[in-house]
Amino acid sequence: MxxxxxxxxxxxxGVVLVELALVALFAPTLIRLFGEFTxxxxxxxxxxxxxxxxxxxxxxxRAKDDGERCDPLSLIAKFDFNHGKIxxxxxxxTELLAIAPKIRPTDYDKPDSLYDHDTEGNSVHTNYGxxxxxxxxxxxxxxxxxxxxxxxxxYLLKSGMTPGACTLNSFGPNMSLAxxxxxxxxxDTVLQFFKECRRFWRNDKLDSWEDDVKNGGTPDFGGNxxx
Numbered sequence: 001m002x003x004x005x006x007x008x009x010x011x012x013x014g015v016v017l018v019e020l021a022l023v024a025l026f027a028p029t030l031i032r033l034f035g036e037f038t039x040x041x042x043x044x045x046x047x048x049x050x051x052x053x054x055x056x057x058x059x060x061x062r063a064k065d066d067g068e069r070c071d072p073l074s075l076i077a078k079f080d081f082n083h084g085k086i087x088x089x090x091x092x093x094t095e096l097l098a099i100a101p102k103i104r105p106t107d108y109d110k111p112d113s114l115y116d117h118d119t120e121g122n123s124v125h126t127n128y129g130x131x132x133x134x135x136x137x138x139x140x141x142x143x144x145x146x147x148x149x150x151x152x153x154x155y156l157l158k159s160g161m162t163p164g165a166c167t168l169n170s171f172g173p174n175m176s177l178a179x180x181x182x183x184x185x186x187x188d189t190v191l192q193f194f195k196e197c198r199r200f201w202r203n204d205k206l207d208s209w210e211d212d213v214k215n216g217g218t219p220d221f222g223g224n225x226x227x
Contacts (some may be wrong), residue, residue, distance in 0.1 A: 096135030129165030160196025
């Protein structure tokens with residue numbers, strides 16, 4: 001079944017992050033049906049991330065332009081941060097933000113252009129949106145780790161200003177930095193971030209998460225800690 005899910009990434013458009021998103025989405029069902037999600041033939045989430053990041057490094061070397069660098073840079077930056085490689089994560093996240101202005105779509109300010117798609121069904125803002133969101137998100141996590149709270153809050157809100165992307169518009173944004181800031185007691189900033197996310201992600205989860213935060217709780221972000 002996992003093999004079937006992994007193949008779906010090609011149907012959805014070949015976005016690098018879709019494989020992780022699908023596994024995170026269906027993991028609870030697989031666990032109920034087959035037991036521990038670490039048995040032979042399945043592989044853990046960690047193993048899948050290692051595989052994806054290894055492939056992303058190859059893709060990064062082969063990238064022909066800045067647009068093709070976005071997805072692998074994003075994946076590597078998040079992986080490196082999660083594995084304590086802070087300098088490397090900072091470098092890749094900084095590069096994401098550096099190339100973002102270069103790949104900003106010419107029709108970015110056109111009404112409703114957020115939902116425009118090319119002939120293959122991909123969001124025309126995918127690379128630009130990924131660069132803005134993940135670049136800011138990773139740098140925000142680094143800032144909080146370095147006790148720069150004001151910078152971390154600023155990076156979270158900047159990440160929410162992305163115009164969206166294929167995975168952002170469908171599976172939703174990565175909530176790792178939001179979780180970090182909730183743990184630091186920054187509820188108002190996270191609520192403002194949720195508001196920004198509503199521009200590109202129309203999902204009832206935001207309502208539930210907002211209620212949890214307003215009531216003093218911490219949402220279960222589930223797969224949105226991995227996307």
